[in-house]
Amino acid sequence: MKIFRLALLLLFSLSLSAQKTTFKEGDFIFQNIDCGPLCDAINEVTEGYGDLNFNHIGMVIWYKDQLHVVEATYPQVCVTPIEDFLNKTSATMYLGRLLPKYESLIPKAKFFALEQVGIPYDDNYLYDNGKYYCSELIHDAFKAANDNTAFFKMYPMTYKSKYTGEFFPVWLEYFKKLDQPVPEGLPGCNPAGLSLSEKITIVGAISQ
Numbered sequence: 001m002k003i004f005r006l007a008l009l010l011l012f013s014l015s016l017s018a019q020k021t022t023f024k025e026g027d028f029i030f031q032n033i034d035c036g037p038l039c040d041a042i043n044e045v046t047e048g049y050g051d052l053n054f055n056h057i058g059m060v061i062w063y064k065d066q067l068h069v070v071e072a073t074y075p076q077v078c079v080t081p082i083e084d085f086l087n088k089t090s091a092t093m094y095l096g097r098l099l100p101k102y103e104s105l106i107p108k109a110k111f112f113a114l115e116q117v118g119i120p121y122d123d124n125y126l127y128d129n130g131k132y133y134c135s136e137l138i139h140d141a142f143k144a145a146n147d148n149t150a151f152f153k154m155y156p157m158t159y160k161s162k163y164t165g166e167f168f169p170v171w172l173e174y175f176k177k178l179d180q181p182v183p184e185g186l187p188g189c190n191p192a193g194l195s196l197s198e199k200i201t202i203v204g205a206i207s208q
Helices: 002-018 037-045 082-086 100-115 134-145 169-177
Strands: 028-031 056-063 066-073 076-081 094-098 200-205
Touching: 037 169, 056 076, 056 100, 056 134, 066 082, 066 100, 066 134, 076 082, 094 100, 100 134
Parallel strands: none
Antiparallel strands: 028 056, 028 094, 056 066, 066 076, 094 200
């Protein structure tokens, strides 16, 4: 009898893992995309849910009667068909979902995010400079929805390796090319950090 129950549980688990993920408006898709050294540099200095690496995030929305993802990516904030967004990477993606008590914020957050379409990508990684990187857009969208009160936390940004505690060389080269000091310690956010928010449930890996 015990073996039979275990077999049923295994079959149930397999059937769940085989099901295609159902998305809801306001869901967050956490990705670990491969954009070369810069994406490696982001992973080097951030830590996410379950010690996973996440270097990009977008929010699922209904747009023109279809599911899309609003995202801040190079060269500007845009709305991307969800199939195209999911095809950005072959690495496992994870679905984050707001706790039910916060779902009322989604319509206003969506409205704010759509108003930013066309705003340049923030390659300086500086908060409130008239541009947006991916997690910064999500942060500000929910801040606006929350009566201009911060909803997701910001933390002092670091560009030091989580393994060595030293500045990661890619970041030093990156900001040198921009003729900009490394913004170490300035307030900011990142996809991995958002995945740890107590206001989000990580539903699990995304099945396509």
